[in-house]
Amino acid sequence: MRSVRALASVLLVGAIGTATTSCSLAGGDDEGDRERAAADEVVLVTHESFTLPDEVLAAFEEESGYRLEVRSAGDAGALTNRLVLTKDDPVGDVAFGIDNTFASRALDEGVVADTDVERPAGAGAYDLEGEGGDDLVPVDTGNVCVNVDDTWFRREGVEPPRSLEDLTEPAYRDLLVVPGATTSSPGLAFLLATVAEYGDEWPGYWERLVANGAKLVDGWSDAYQVDFTQGGGKGDRPVVVSYDSSPAFTVDGEGGTTTSALLDTCFRQVEYAGVLEGAANPEGGEELLEFLLTPEVQAALPDSMYVFPVRDDVDLPADWARFAQQPDAPYAVDPAEIAENRDTWLREWTDVTTR
Amino acid sequence: MRRVLALLGLALGPVLVLGVFFVLPVAGMVARGFWPGGGFDPGGVLEVLTRPRTGRVVWFTVWSSAVATVVSVLLGLPAAYALHRLDLPLRRVVRAALLVPFVLPTVVVGVAFRQLLGEAGPLGGLGLDGTPVAIVAGLAFFNVAVVVRSVGAAWESLDPRPAEAAAALGASPAQVLRTVTLPALRPAVVSAASVVFLFCATSFGVVLTLGGLRYSSVETEIYLLTTNLLDLPAAAALSVVQLVAITALLALAARLRTVPDPTVARRTARPRAVRRSDWPQVAATLVLLLLVAAPIGTLVLGSLRVDDAWSLGNYRALQSTGDGALLVPVTEALVTSLRTAVDATWMSLLLGLVVAVVVTRRSRTPAERRVRSVLDGFFMLPLGVSAVTLGFGFLITLDRPPLDLRDSGLLVPVAQALVALPLVVRTIVPVLAGVDDRQRQAAASLGAGPLRTLATVDLPVVWRPLLAAAGFAFAASLGEFGATSFLARDDRATVPVVIFRLIGSPGAMNYGMALAASVVLAATTAVVMLAVERLRVPSLGVL
Numbered sequence: 087m088r089s090v091r092a093l094a095s096v097l098l099v100g101a102i103g104t105a106t107t108s109c110s111l112a113g114g115d116d117e118g119d120r121e122r123a124a125a126d127e128v129v130l131v132t133h134e135s136f137t138l139p140d141e142v143l144a145a146f147e148e149e150s151g152y153r154l155e156v157r158s159a160g161d162a163g164a165l166t167n168r169l170v171l172t173k174d175d176p177v178g179d180v181a182f183g184i185d186n187t188f189a190s191r192a193l194d195e196g197v198v199a200d201t202d203v204e205r206p207a208g209a210g211a212y213d214l215e216g217e218g219g220d221d222l223v224p225v226d227t228g229n230v231c232v233n234v235d236d237t238w239f240r241r242e243g244v245e246p247p248r249s250l251e252d253l254t255e256p257a258y259r260d261l262l263v264v265p266g267a268t269t270s271s272p273g274l275a276f277l278l279a280t281v282a283e284y285g286d287e288w289p290g291y292w293e294r295l296v297a298n299g300a301k302l303v304d305g306w307s308d309a310y311q312v313d314f315t316q317g318g319g320k321g322d323r324p325v326v327v328s329y330d331s332s333p334a335f336t337v338d339g340e341g342g343t344t345t346s347a348l349l350d351t352c353f354r355q356v357e358y359a360g361v362l363e364g365a366a367n368p369e370g371g372e373e374l375l376e377f378l379l380t381p382e383v384q385a386a387l388p389d390s391m392y393v394f395p396v397r398d399d400v401d402l403p404a405d406w407a408r409f410a411q412q413p414d415a416p417y418a419v420d421p422a423e424i425a426e427n428r429d430t431w432l433r434e435w436t437d438v439t440t441r
Numbered sequence: 442m443r444r445v446l447a448l449l450g451l452a453l454g455p456v457l458v459l460g461v462f463f464v465l466p467v468a469g470m471v472a473r474g475f476w477p478g479g480g481f482d483p484g485g486v487l488e489v490l491t492r493p494r495t496g497r498v499v500w501f502t503v504w505s506s507a508v509a510t511v512v513s514v515l516l517g518l519p520a521a522y523a524l525h526r527l528d529l530p531l532r533r534v535v536r537a538a539l540l541v542p543f544v545l546p547t548v549v550v551g552v553a554f555r556q557l558l559g560e561a562g563p564l565g566g567l568g569l570d571g572t573p574v575a576i577v578a579g580l581a582f583f584n585v586a587v588v589v590r591s592v593g594a595a596w597e598s599l600d601p602r603p604a605e606a607a608a609a610l611g612a613s614p615a616q617v618l619r620t621v622t623l624p625a626l627r628p629a630v631v632s633a634a635s636v637v638f639l640f641c642a643t644s645f646g647v648v649l650t651l652g653g654l655r656y657s658s659v660e661t662e663i664y665l666l667t668t669n670l671l672d673l674p675a676a677a678a679l680s681v682v683q684l685v686a687i688t689a690l691l692a693l694a695a696r697l698r699t700v701p702d703p704t705v706a707r708r709t710a711r712p713r714a715v716r717r718s719d720w721p722q723v724a725a726t727l728v729l730l731l732l733v734a735a736p737i738g739t740l741v742l743g744s745l746r747v748d749d750a751w752s753l754g755n756y757r758a759l760q761s762t763g764d765g766a767l768l769v770p771v772t773e774a775l776v777t778s779l780r781t782a783v784d785a786t787w788m789s790l791l792l793g794l795v796v797a798v799v800v801t802r803r804s805r806t807p808a809e810r811r812v813r814s815v816l817d818g819f820f821m822l823p824l825g826v827s828a829v830t831l832g833f834g835f836l837i838t839l840d841r842p843p844l845d846l847r848d849s850g851l852l853v854p855v856a857q858a859l860v861a862l863p864l865v866v867r868t869i870v871p872v873l874a875g876v877d878d879r880q881r882q883a884a885a886s887l888g889a890g891p892l893r894t895l896a897t898v899d900l901p902v903v904w905r906p907l908l909a910a911a912g913f914a915f916a917a918s919l920g921e922f923g924a925t926s927f928l929a930r931d932d933r934a935t936v937p938v939v940i941f942r943l944i945g946s947p948g949a950m951n952y953g954m955a956l957a958a959s960v961v962l963a964a965t966t967a968v969v970m971l972a973v974e975r976l977r978v979p980s981l982g983v984l
Contacts, residue, residue: 092791134926134938134941134942134945135942135946137762137767137933155930156768156932157848157930157931158931158932159927159928160831160926160927161668161669163669163670167667167668167669168833168834169669170671171473171833171836171837172836172837172840175840177843177847178829178838180445191671195702266654268654268665268669269649269654269665269669273595301653302654302655303651303653304649304650304652304653305649305945306945307552307648307944308551308552310947311552311944312552312555312556312559313555313559313560313561317952318743318802318952318953318956319552319555319556319948319952320561321559321561322559322560322561323560328947329947331947332947335947335949342650353784373522384463392946392947393770405950428670429670429672432669432670439654440654440655
C-alpha cells in the first residue's frame, strides 16, 4: 500500500514534468524555421555586448528581404578566436565586433572574405592598413580612458590627476582601480596605452603603478560597479579605467555630470565588421555591412552599445554631445605590432602585476 | 556474459549522449592542441607542463578546492541533520533557501561578496578582499547546499533503529554518531564531497572575481589561454591534466564510498521534536543561514535602491530591455530559463536514473564490476571539464551532418543536463547501492518482473533522493552560465546571461536591474524548491 502511494506521487511528479516539458519543447524550438534555404537569412556573429533597437533590426529585414539572425558570445577576443577555430565551416555570414587589438589575427588567419563596401563620410579614417585591411569595415569607435570622480576630488580638495605619469604620484596613492589586461578588453586597451606612452619601459611604469596602490580586478563591471566611487555599488576608489563615454552615464540631474574622462590617457578602440570567408550568403552579408554604416544604425550606436559612430554626419544623443568628449590624439599601437607582441606583453604584464 | 551485454545495452543510451555531447567536443579541442597546424606535435603540450606557472596554477586549484570542500562539509553536516531529522519550524523554507546560492550567477555573487568584503564594505576591515580566504568563502557559499541536500536526503532515509539500539545499549550520542551514523552516511558524504570538490576545482567566476587576478586556477587559466591567447597546446595540456586528476579523484572517491554492509531498511525516520542535546546542531544551522544570507541580503538591499532612495523601480524595469543593454526583457528571459530548466531536468533525471540503475546492480564477476565502476566514473567527467573547452568544442565538432547541431535549440538544455547529471547520479546511487539485493531476488522469486521489482523494491527508497536530485538539476540548470553563455541564442537568452550583460553595461539603471534580476532568479529557485519539498508531504505519514 505504501509503495503504491509512493509510486503514485512519483508518477504525479513525472506527469507534471512531462506536461510542462511537452509545452516547452514544442513551444521552445522553431526547427521548422531552420529548414528554409540559407539564402533567405543572414547570420551575424558577434560579441556579447551587441544590441541594436528592435525597429532598426526590423528595418534591415524589411529593406533587404533577408531574415537576420544574431549569434553572440564572449568578448572581442573570444569572438575572434571563435572565428579562427571555425574558419573551415564558419558559424555565420558576417562578423561584427573584431576590434583593432584583434584585427590582425583575423586577417592573418584568412577569416575575412574580400568585400567592396563604400565608406561614408568620416569612416575611412578608421580603415586598417596593410593587405586586406579594407575587408574589415569600421563601424564604431570608443576610447578607453582613465575616469575620475570630480565630486570626490572637489570634496577632498585634491587636484585630479591628468596623465598616466600622475597616477604614480604619492598624492594618488590607493585611488586607482584597473580591470585586468588578461581578462578584459578595456584592461588590454589600457595596457596598450601604457605601451604607446612608455615603449619598452612599460613594465617599469606598471611596477610603479602597482607600488602606488593600484588595485587590479578582473573586469570592467568589477572595477566600475564595485570599486569606483560613482559606480553602482559606491566603492571607495575615485579613479578608474573606463571609457570616454562613461561621463554621459553619471549625469547628476542638475545639468552636470559627476565624473570626467582624462583625455590624455586614452587608447582608441575601433570595432570592425566583415563578411566571413566561406559564408553561405555573402551577398546578404555585404548588404548587412552596408546597413551597419547607414545613418539609422550609426545614430543608434551610442545608446545601444555605448560607442561613437564612425560617420561624422550623425547627431549624438544630448547627454553624449555635452558630456562624452573624445580625445583629439589618443594613444595608438600599430595592429601588426599588437598581433606580434600581444601574448608576450600579456605574460610580462601578468608577471609584473602578480609578483 | 549475457548479463554484461544486457548491462551495456541499458547503458548504451546515456553513453551515446555523453559521447556526442561531451567526449566528441572535448576530444576535438584537445586534438587541436596536440595537432597544431595538422601535424602531430606533442612537444608543445609537454613544454607547457614544465612551466613553473602551470605548477603554481595546479597547486592553487588543488588546495583551495580541498579547503573549500572541507569547509562545506563541516558547515553542511550539522545543517543536514537539523533540517532533515529534526522537526524545526520552517525547516522546508530554510532548506529551499539554502539552495538559492547554488543558482546565483557567479558574477553577481562576486559583486555581492566584494561589496561585503571590499574596502568600502561592512566587512572591509577584515582585509579579505582579493585573498584566498575570500575565494574559499565564496566556493563554500556556493556548494554547501550540495552537502546539506544530498547528505540530508540520505540521513532521512537512514534506518534510525541501529542508532536507537546503540543508545539503548549505553552509547553516548558522540559514540552513536561515530560508530553507527557516520559509517552509514559515509557513501553519501563522500559522494557529496567529491561533487563539491569537482565544482570548486572547476569554478571559474569565483576565483576570477574574488581572487583579484592574483590567483589562477586551472579553469581560469584554460579560459585565458583559449579565449585570449589562442594557445591551444597549452589549453589542451591543462585540460588533460584536469581530466587525469579528476579521474584519479573519482577512483579514490569510489573506493572510499564503498558501503560496509549494504542493507538500508526501508524505513524513514519521522522528524522528531528538538531536544536540548540538539542545540549545537541547530545553532550551527543558524550560523550557516546567516553566512548564506549576508551576501544575498546585500543583493536584496541593493536591488531596492534607486537614486539613493527606496524603490521598486528596478523590479518594474525588468519588463524592459534596460537602457538598451538587452535584446529581450528580463521577464522573457525568465520564461526561457524555466523552460530550458524543465527540459534539462527531465533529461538529466532520465539519464541519471538509467546510469544509477546500471552501476548499482549487483555484479557477479570482477569484469562486470569493473565495467560498472568505469561507467560510474565516466558520467562524472562533465564536471571536470572547462566550459570554454566544451563550448568551443561544440562549435568545431558538431558542425556537419548527421551531427549538425550547432544552432539547435536543444544544445543548451543538453549541455545543462550534462552539468547536472553527476549531481543526479551521485544523489541516487548511494541510496540504490544501499538496497539489499536479496530484496530484489525475493521479489523476483515471488514472480515479479523486472519493472515490478523496480517499482516495489527500488522506487520506495529512491523517490525522495530522486526529488532531491530533480531539485538539484533544476537549480543547476537555472544557474548555469559557462556553457549557456556560449550556446544560447540571443533571442533565447537565459537569466544568468542577461544578468551578466546588464552588470557589464554602464548606467545605474542597468546595475540596479542586474541586482533585481538576481533576486528574482533566487526567489524563483526558492519557490520551485519549496514546491518540490511540498510534493512529498502527502505520503510522508504513510511511508
